[in-house]
Amino acid sequence: MSEAIHETTASPPAxxxxxxxxxxxxxxxxxxxxxxxxxxxxxxxVGVPHEYMLQDTLKSMMVAFGTLAAAWLLLWQNxxxxxxxxxxxxxxLPLLLMVYALGSMAWSHTYLAAVEAVRWFVFxxxxxxxxNSLTRxxxxxxxxxIHWGAVLAALWAALQFxxxxxxxxxxxxxxxxxxxxxxxxxxxxxxxxxxxxxxxxARNSSEIALRAFFLAFNLVAILMTGTRSALLGLLFLLLVxxxxxxxxxxxxxxxxxxxxxxxxxxxxxxxxVAGLGSLPTGNPQIETEKLGHTALQRSxxxxxxxxxxxxxxxxxxSVRLIMWKSTARMIEAHPVTGVGAGAWExxxxxxxxxxxxxxxxxxxxxxxxxxxxxxxxxGWGFLLGLLTYLSLTAWRTWNDQSDAGQEEAPLxxxxxxCLLALLVVSCAGFPWRMASTGALFALALAILIASDVRLxxxxxxxxxxxxxxxxxxxxxxxxxxxxxxxxxxIALQAAASERRLVMAVKLAATVSQSGEANHPRWEPVxxxxxxxxxxxxxxxxxxxxxxxxxxxxLTVWGDWTNAxxxxxxxxxxxxxxxxxxxxxxxxxxxxxNSDKAAVYLERIRLLRPNTPMVHSLEVAILNNTGxxxxxxxxxxxxxxxxxxxxxxxxxxxxxxxxxxDWPLALQAxxxxxxxxxxxxxxxxxxxxxxxxxxxxxxxxxxxxxxxxAVAAVAEAQKxxxxxxxxxxxxxxx
Numbered sequence: 020m021s022e023a024i025h026e027t028t029a030s031p032p033a034x035x036x037x038x039x040x041x042x043x044x045x046x047x048x049x050x051x052x053x054x055x056x057x058x059x060x061x062x063x064x065v066g067v068p069h070e071y072m073l074q075d076t077l078k079s080m081m082v083a084f085g086t087l088a089a090a091w092l093l094l095w096q097n098x099x100x101x102x103x104x105x106x107x108x109x110x111x112l113p114l115l116l117m118v119y120a121l122g123s124m125a126w127s128h129t130y131l132a133a134v135e136a137v138r139w140f141v142f143x144x145x146x147x148x149x150x151n152s153l154t155r156x157x158x159x160x161x162x163x164x165i166h167w168g169a170v171l172a173a174l175w176a177a178l179q180f181x182x183x184x185x186x187x188x189x190x191x192x193x194x195x196x197x198x199x200x201x202x203x204x205x206x207x208x209x210x211x212x213x214x215x216x217x218x219x220x221a222r223n224s225s226e227i228a229l230r231a232f233f234l235a236f237n238l239v240a241i242l243m244t245g246t247r248s249a250l251l252g253l254l255f256l257l258l259v260x261x262x263x264x265x266x267x268x269x270x271x272x273x274x275x276x277x278x279x280x281x282x283x284x285x286x287x288x289x290x291x292v293a294g295l296g297s298l299p300t301g302n303p304q305i306e307t308e309k310l311g312h313t314a315l316q317r318s319x320x321x322x323x324x325x326x327x328x329x330x331x332x333x334x335x336x337s338v339r340l341i342m343w344k345s346t347a348r349m350i351e352a353h354p355v356t357g358v359g360a361g362a363w364e365x366x367x368x369x370x371x372x373x374x375x376x377x378x379x380x381x382x383x384x385x386x387x388x389x390x391x392x393x394x395x396x397x398g399w400g401f402l403l404g405l406l407t408y409l410s411l412t413a414w415r416t417w418n419d420q421s422d423a424g425q426e427e428a429p430l431x432x433x434x435x436x437c438l439l440a441l442l443v444v445s446c447a448g449f450p451w452r453m454a455s456t457g458a459l460f461a462l463a464l465a466i467l468i469a470s471d472v473r474l475x476x477x478x479x480x481x482x483x484x485x486x487x488x489x490x491x492x493x494x495x496x497x498x499x500x501x502x503x504x505x506x507x508x509i510a511l512q513a514a515a516s517e518r519r520l521v522m523a524v525k526l527a528a529t530v531s532q533s534g535e536a537n538h539p540r541w542e543p544v545x546x547x548x549x550x551x552x553x554x555x556x557x558x559x560x561x562x563x564x565x566x567x568x569x570x571x572x573l574t575v576w577g578d579w580t581n582a583x584x585x586x587x588x589x590x591x592x593x594x595x596x597x598x599x600x601x602x603x604x605x606x607x608x609x610x611x612n613s614d615k616a617a618v619y620l621e622r623i624r625l626l627r628p629n630t631p632m633v634h635s636l637e638v639a640i641l642n643n644t645g646x647x648x649x650x651x652x653x654x655x656x657x658x659x660x661x662x663x664x665x666x667x668x669x670x671x672x673x674x675x676x677x678x679x680d681w682p683l684a685l686q687a688x689x690x691x692x693x694x695x696x697x698x699x700x701x702x703x704x705x706x707x708x709x710x711x712x713x714x715x716x717x718x719x720x721x722x723x724x725x726x727x728a729v730a731a732v733a734e735a736q737k738x739x740x741x742x743x744x745x746x747x748x749x750x751x752x
Contacts, residue, residue, distance in 0.1 A: 049160065051093045051152040055145075055462065056164025058085030063206055063455045064171035066187040066196025070525065071518040073564075074187070074198040078454035080510045086145045086458075087506060091499045093148050098492045103484035104151050107468040109408055112401050113143040113461075119397040120360035127359020128366075130561045130592065135360035135393075138452070142461045149465025155473065158430060158466060159220070162213045165459065169210040170233050172196060173240035176203055177295075180243045180314070183302040192304050193243050197453070204241050204249035205444040206456045209463075211237065211256055212436040216429070219264055219271040224280055231284045235291035242296055242314035245321035248447035252440040259436050267429040339384045339447060345370045346383045349392040357395030364563070368595040368626055381563065382452065386445035409438060412467055415476070427470045434466040512558055519555035520565040523548045527572030536576035548573075549581055556585075561592045567599055579609040597623045601632050605639065605666070613643050631657075635667035647674055651683065658686065665695060672705070681715055696731070700740055703728035711745060722748055 062081045066074050097104065120136035153161065172195040178184035179193035190199045197203040214237060218230040241249050268274050273281075296315040300306060311317040348370040349358055358366050364381040383389035390398040416424075416431045441450060441460055450456035472482045526548050530536050552569050555562070570585035583606040586599050593599070604619035620636045627633055634657045641650035654671045657663050663671075668691045675684030685706060692702040703724045710721035725744045729737050729752060741749055 046156075048096055048152075049157060051089050051096070051148060052157040052160050054085060054089040054092060055149065055152070056161045058082060058089070059161065059164040059455075059458060059462065060168040060171070061085075062458060063168040063196065063203075064175075066175070068186050070188045071521045072514055073517060074196055075202075075454055076513055076517060078196075080506075082145075082454040082458045083141055083506045083510075084503070086141050086148065087499055087503045089152070090144050090148050091496060091503065093152055094492050094496045094499060097487065098496065099489050100487055100492065101489070102487065104487050105472050105482060106147075106485040107150055107471065107482045108478075108480035109404075109464060109468050110143060110147055110150075112404050113139045113146065115397055115404075116360070116394060116401055117143060119357075119394055123357075123359040123362070128362040128592075131361030131365060132359055138457070142457065145458060145461040146465050146468070149462050150468045150472065153465055153469040155427075155430075159217075161462065161466075162216055165210050165462070166214045166217055166233070168455070169207045169214065169237050172203060173207060173237045176200070176240045176243060177236070180240075180300050180302055180305065181298060183304075189304075192302055193240075195240075197455075200244040201246045201248065201448055202450075202453050202456075204244040204246035205252070205448050205450045206453065206459065207237050208241050208249040208252040208256070208444065209437050209440045209450075209456065209459055211253070211440070212260060212433040215260055215264070216433050218284065219268075219273040222272050222275075224283060227276070227280050227284050228287050231287035232291050235288045236295065239292055239295045239314050242292075242318035243300075245310055245317035247321050247325055248444040250318060250322050251325075251447075252443040255443050256436060256440055259439065260433075263429070263432045263436065267425075267432065270425060270429045341371075342367070342383050343385055343388060346385065346388040346392045350388070353392070353395060355395050357391070357393045357398060360393055363389050363393055365593050366595060368597060382449040384448055386449055386451050389449070409435065412471075419474070423474055427474055431467060431470050434463045434470075437463045516555045516558035516562065517565070519551040519558070520562055520569065523551040523555065524565060524568045524572065526551070527569055531572050531575040541576075545576075545578070552585060556588050560588055563589060563593050563596075567602075570602070574606070577609075579606040582606055583610070595626055597626045597632060600626075601636060604636050608639055608643050611643075613640055616640055616643070629662075631662050631664040631667060634662055635664050635670070638667055638670050642670060642674060647678065650674060651678060651680065654683070654687075658690070663690065665691070668694075676709075679714065681709055681712070684709060700728045700731040700736075703731060704740070704743055707744070707748070711748075722751060725749075726752055 058081060062078045062085075065077070065081070067077050117136050117139035120132050120139060124132040124136070149161075175184070175187065176193040176195040179189065179195070187194075187196050188198065192200060193203070194200040195203040197206070211234070214230075214234045218227070218234050221227040221230050238253075241253060264271070264273065276284075293315075296318075297313050299312045306312060311320045345367050346363070349363070349367070352370065363383055367383075383392065387402065390402060392398075394401070412431065413435055416428050416435070419425070419428065437459070441456070441463070444450055451460060468482065477483055526544055530541050530544055530548075533541070535541075548569065552566070556566060560566075567586060567589050570582035570589075573579075573582040573585070583603055586603045586606065590596060590599055590603065600619050600623045604616045604623070607613070607616040607619065616636070617640055620633070620640060623636065624633050634653070638650045638653055638657075641647070641653065650670070651674055654667065654674065657667060658671065668687045671687035672684050672691075675681065675687060688702040688706050688709075692699040707721045707724035707728065709715055710717040710724060725748050728744070729740050732740050741752060744752065
């Protein structure tokens with residue numbers, strides 16, 4: 020099919036513009052793909068060098084602006100066009116989810132559903148723009164942008180791994196510009212097929228060596244992370260990429276390589292992986308993880324952990340298994356309607372059993388399960404439609420022996436390999452929701468459907484003409500411009516809210532860590548913290564990730580009143596998070612409002628009956644209302660059943676001391692030492708103090724407890740702990 024469907028019908032550009040484009044090896048009409056390539060280079064390569072904005076907020080801005088700018092430019096290029104543009108049945112898939120998300124705003128979580136609607140709208144626009152701009156001649160430009168974005172992201176990760184480079188805030192390092200190394204690794208592994216495409220299209224020895232090095236460099240960066248989902252994706256790619264290259268070798272420049280050039284590529288690949296992969300880390304955080312000190316060691320260690328006997332009963336895999344089980348219950352409860360777009364994080368506590376108290380995550384870590392849980396039949400439609408299309412595309416690519424089919428086959432096969440890796444990592448993470456990886460998802464699909472157009476694969480549900488006119492182009496240009504203005508507004512609001520809330524958290528942490536949080540000199544800072552928090556919540560009251568942290572810090576200096584309203588602003592948006600509900604109940608106890616504490620206890624009891632959290636609050640409320648005898652009776656029962664948490668043990672110790680029930684106080688401290696060994700030094704000191712009381716008077720056990728307290732801390736802290744020991748015993752330690 021003619022490539023003319025992708026070109027503007029406007030009058031020829033001025034000679035000066037033509038000369039500029041020619042100097043850049045660009046043709047008129049290439050600007051759209053150049054924008055997409057720049058977006059895919061910058062989104063993974065650029066990060067925020069401070070904590071006042073979330074990394075993916077910046078990346079989401081770049082993807083949204085890049086997509087809308089490319090759409091506007093495409094419309095501008097076709098503003099005088101009367102010939103049809105192109106449409107494809109795959110475009111209905113993101114539109115289906117966008118429409119569902121808009122509808123679920125009426126009955127589910129309005130804010131989260133709106134976010135999902137925007138996400139799928141951007142996905143749809145990116146897919147349509149890519150389909151109508153990605154000619155065969157322009158694909159290399161986009162592939163280069165994807166590749167170099169991955170290379171630059173890998174460079175940041177390597178600097179973090181080898182030299183503890185700290186330009187970007189890190190969670191689990193090395194995370195490049197992605198805050199978490201899993202996000203980074205899952206993105207880069209999906210780009211490897213395109214990096215391989217550039218390698219086998221190299222024409223001379225220097226190009227071959229350079230591209231082989233950067234392909235291997237990206238591979239080493241993935242190994243540095245030890246991300247198991249990415250390693251699984253890499254395994255699948257190692258199974259499919261060599262056959263693809265061999266099968267279509269005549270269509271690549273690889274067919275014209277001399278033998279020494281092929282050996283050069285292989286040698287550079289192996290030497291880079293072996294050499295760079297054997298360099299030890301200089302990052303103290305990575306060293307303390309004890310998962311290997313080199314990229315190769317970490318990857319082998321983490322890959323081996325997948326087949327360990329208890330691989331799914333401990334660590335992050337067990338946490339994911341808990342989330343997957345909860346999500347499966349969610350799907351079973353709402354198989355048709357789902358729980359609402361984006362609502363997984365808001366309602367997941369309703370589908371956890373009593374011993375699954377994990378509420379610290381915001382996604383199911385399985386895109387397929389979360390899609391079905393949130394979208395119901397719409398999710399099934401998207402998933403089945405996507406898998407059906409990809410399967411048919413793979414079948415057609417394999418069987419099409421025509422000249423046109425063979426010309427398209429290598430690129431189609433590598434785009435399918437990219438999507439295969441994406442589907443693999445999607446089973447243990449949430450890459451569709453990350454801006455860079457989500458954009459890669461849309462563009463890999465766009466490469467396939469643009470290829471369908473070129474091959475003339477048409478039908479009612481596949482490629483077909485989209486009626487076009489200058490009037491339609493102008494209307495859509497106005498619409499896209501309005502979307503850009505709205506995107507700028509949303510971006511500014513998000514940046515303002517995040518900055519205020521993060522500043523509040525950091526200032527509050529500074530006050531807490533000062534050791535004198537209630538000194539008068541901190542009063543202006545505390546007032547600033549509350550002002551920043553109010554402003555941030557006023558802009559966006561749905562920041563579950565950040566807002567509760569401010570309230571947590573306020574409790575350090577006893578400001579429970581302000582902590583309560585901050586936590587309550589969170590449960591207004593996430594009403595089923597029992598941990599925050601429990602914090603509010605404890606806050607009301609601290610401020611003497613036992614009635615309000617009891618109200619929140621009942622809310623928690625509906626969510627988590629018969630759990631240590633509920634038992635701890637029951638005891639605390641009894642203690643606050645003067646019913647110490649009944650509280651002690653319940654404590655004994657719960658300790659015998661083994662149903663206790665940190666707060667219940669602390670209450671047990673305090674009540675034991677008040678009632679002079681020394682066995683109860685000692686039992687509470689002993690259990691706390693066993694369950695929370697990092698505080699064992701404090702527990703042993705308190706036990707030693709009990710043994711020195713006249714009513715107990717056990718000198719030997721007191722000395723033994725004080726010695727255990729000193730032994731429980733590192734050498735640097737031993738002197739400080741010794742000073743807390745009574746002078747009569749200190750000299751005998």
